[in-house]
Amino acid sequence: MLSAYILPLWQIFLEAPQYPEGLEMKIWLHGITGNVEQINGLNHYIGMKHIIVSEFLEFKVLPYIFGFLIVIGLVASLISSRRLLNIWFCLLLIFAVAGFIDFYLWEYNYGHNLDPRAAIKVDGMSYQPPLIGYKQLLNFLAGSFPAIGGLIVGLAGLIVAGVVLYEHRLKKSLQ
């Protein structure tokens, strides 16, 4: 899970006829990198708000929340407490679900909250990128997938889930 500090968690990429090389945004614990400026430049046609990293509270608190989770995990393994392990797993789960909800809300907000004076207006069209997977947004094909850091964290979560399950069975069989 420490890898999340040095690897991106999520990526959104855009492809269009004029952008065969693609544009991408990488979401980290502490911010967004990639072609943010170009994407902002293009989004002004449809009246989407500028993505300004400093306006996201998430990136200020995420590194701490994540650190807190890591500490609990480490403590759980150090004192070999099954109860703490279960708590940790629950926290991770809540964190993941809350994270996805938050991500979805942001996407919804950007995709729907469009300036009424935008140059390009297509009736009934919103520009919310997919939570995960591909979606065609006018001339752009948008893709949203976990990045390497996200995959590692996901894998770690699965391992924890496995361990919790295994411990649970072990406990049952011992009884």
Add this chain to the structure above:
Amino acid sequence: MKLNYQPALLFTALTALTFTACKPGKVSQATDEDAAKKVYVAPGKYDELYMFASGGFSGQVASYGIPSGRMLKVIPVFSQNAENGYGYSEETKPMLNTSHGFVPWDDTHHPELSKTNGEDDGRWLFINANNTPRIARLNLATFKTDEILELPNVGGNHASPFCTENTEYVVGNTRFSIPLDAAKNVSIADYKKQFKGAATFIKVDKNSGKMNIAFQLVIPGFNYDLAHAGKGPSHDWIFFTCYNTEQANTLLEVNASQRDKDFIMAVNWKKAEELIGQGKGSKVPAKYAHNVWDEKTHSASSTMMNEVTMLDVQKYPGLIYYIPCPKSPHGVDVEPNGELFVASGKLAAVIPVFSFKKMLKAIEGKQYDGDFDGIPVLKYNAVLEGEVEKPGLGPLHTEFDGQGYAYTSMFVSSEIVKWKIATREIIDRIPTYYSIGHLSVPGGDSRKPYGKYVIALNKITKDRYLPTGPELTQSAQLIDITGNKMKLLLDFPTIGEPHYAQTIPAEKIQKNSVKFFKLEENNHTYATKAEKDARVIRKGNRVDIYMTAIRSHLAPDNIEGIKMGDEVYFHVTNLEQDWDVPHGFAVKGSNNAELLIMPGETATLKWNPDRSGIFPFYCTDFCSALHQEMSGYVRVSDQGSTIPISYKIGDNPLAKK
């Protein structure tokens, strides 16, 4: 009756056919069936090589993809280029400054790729201006002209800009000898006494490429035509050809073609460098411009230099030797190993091949055939390795394929002749359409030729293309040299006269190509890095408009308070930070060109309004879906008007940054 008549008819027909088939001098022109396949570069695929060809009298350089022959870009060098504002914008005007003032045109001849260890390194391209003698250095990462250096004391900078093995120097030399600048006003009839050559050695900074005249060698007043530096064993030497050793000053066509042999001038540049290092040169007043482009300020500056170091070669024996060479030699070319050099007398019936080893021996043994103005003339036979017999008519230039073969262009007989360097036997010949001048084998003048093709750079096209009135297209031809027989693959049109070209594998250039300029590194005095900083400032009758361009608006786009008699400067900064999003700028009635501004760049258009009224301005490069909307108005009022400067752009909540 009928029976007698028929055989007679048959006989006549057969005779006619035989005569037609045997008509001498016509070589059938055929391209291979697979020629199309060899030059076809599928849509979206890249060419294998870049060819950089001079634009001749266009004054520019053009780059082409090989083998397709597709033109990629014209790089403005010595001529104003209204298409992108080169030589019109305030930033680029100083590039065309000379000691004669602003010169809007020139004649480019020889592109020369910079070299490291005798190989093309893909960093810079040098090119000469023939008319107002200058040398330019082009940056092959940006495809822009980075530097132009004027050459004093030179008339017709033709033997230029050939570089030494590690680009220690590029040279320039006079094709039309003139009295040295200090002598000024002398009679043309005093040619022999007063007219001099000035072999110019320009030091090139290893890292930045910056050029400076290191020294000029004062030499007899001939017409110095071309040059090539040695390599490997001949590293320390450079060879120039010269004609008009008759020193005629009128009707050169006849009077400069009288002597049986003219000269190759061999210069020991290493020795000259040492002498200069020892302070043997003398500082001579000279006026010449040195123009440098700064990639960070996106502006050129022009400095007028006032002194040059000269070395009188007669005082220093061992610096220069003349080698006799038949009939008005044109090209001199050094084979990849650096041991043999080939000279082509354009009116000669043979191609002499000289040996560097033999030259050193002849110098050592003082095998002289007299001297010219105190410069020893070596014995022809003492330096000669051998002659290529009956090569064709009008041999001009030779390039090499690295496989032991040489290719010589024949202007008069309009063909390329392939011959074996070791034996000097002719292997093959192929016609060119028509009258080939230079020819280009990729890396063909380097230590490691890439080979594969030879490109014929022709002077005449006549019937090769659809006619376009009296002025026809110029053209080059691509020829396959991978087999024993040369095969014509493709004719392709070029800009100006494709006087000479150098060709280099694409990967050496492509990997360095800049996509856009970083806005944060833009140090232009009038840069506007954010739309909120766009403004208009009046100082007396000078009005500076700090304008930004981003898809799809110019800011400010409503400007008032300009008055007749004002000098208006539009400083437009392209705020885009993306690949291939230039913006253009033009204003109605401007007696100037447009601006074409690359992402991250600032460019300035000077405008003197000629009447009061409303003037639209707009983006000229189709940039986006709302390009047509990228426009604005500037209001010009009468001189006495009291309307204050004001400017605005509509509220754009999405561009608040």
